[in-house]
Amino acid sequence: MAGPTTAERQRITSGPPRPPRSRARVRPRTLILSLIALVLLGAGGVWLFYGSQWLRVERVTTSGTRVLTPEEVREAAAAPVGSPLVSVDTDVLENRLRKKLRRIDSVDVERSWPHEISLKVTERKPVLLIEKGGKFVEVDAKGVRFATVGHAPKGVPLLELTPDRENAASSLRRFDSHRLRREAVSVAGALPAAVERDTRVVKVRSYDSISLELSGDRTVAWGSSEKGRAKASTLSALMKAAPKARHFDVSVPTAPASSAS
Known part of the structure; x- marks a missing residue:
């Protein structure tokens, strides 16, 4: 009498087929906690940049002046001291300076974290x-x-x-x-x-x-x-x-x- 075939021996050795693994399910509680953490993190970032006193404009510095004085440049720029540094519109300050002080050829307005705005001025030279x-x-x-x-x-x-x-x-x-x-x-x-x-x-x-x-x-x-x-x-x-x-x-x-x- 013939013995079991190779395929039959493999089935006997390996045992019954295993059921497919089911994907891990995310518990609703874990999902809710993750969403809450994200909301709190975003709210904390907004408060840090806009609501806290840590990242506000405290100083306005100037460089590159030759004929103009730093005081003239700062006064013309009218930077919003006390406002959140992130809210300062640097383009507005640059346009304001070029409009008020025609001696200025170009100006770069930069935020210097955490409390400073720097005004880098290039004056026109008469020829x-x-x-x-x-x-x-x-x-x-x-x-x-x-x-x-x-x-x-x-x-x-x-x-x-x-x-x-x-x-x-x-x-x-x-x-x-x-x-x-x-x-x-x-x-x-x-x-x-x-x-x-x-x-x-x-x-x-x-x-x-x-x-x-x-x-x-x-x-x-x-x-x-x-x-x-x-x-x-x-x-x-x-x-x-x-x-x-x-x-x-x-x-x-x-x-x-x-x-x-």
Whole structure:
């Protein structure tokens, strides 16, 4: 008589099949306790940031000021001292500062936990001055007139807009005073450092007739603001080659000229 087959022996050895394991069930009590813990944790966080006295604005610090004073910046910012630090709208403070203090070119407002707001200011630097009524309007490298001062800052040249009488009407129709001012700013920004220190006046007669008055009764015919780098390099070389010259012409940088009279 034949014995049990291999499959039958395996069934006998392993015994009856086991029932499938059921997934662990989360007890309602555990779920409720977890939800309560989450709610309490969230409420505690809200209270910590908004309701407690631990994370409120106590100090406002400033940095980067040169002409402005820290007091002027803090007063213009009007940061909400005593308010929750997390609720401070930094964009609002930045816009307020730029609107109230035109001398400010850019500003970063940052929260410094747990109690401080820091105002990092970058002021505009004048590259040209416009004399008006015995005072001086400061113009920055973007052509923005941002402040009026009683005394001319040292080392900043005057801007003179003196349109050529013969071509004044047509020149101003094509290029208004704002455009001509931007051209003068572009020229001032291209000057070599040594020339920049000696420049007293940037004179604009038209778009392509800009000249410089330097210390020592020296003048430079610059032409338009185009090819500024080439003109700057040519002027530096020309001044070294003719140190006693009083008049320089770099309006065409490939054909410069100089003279003693």
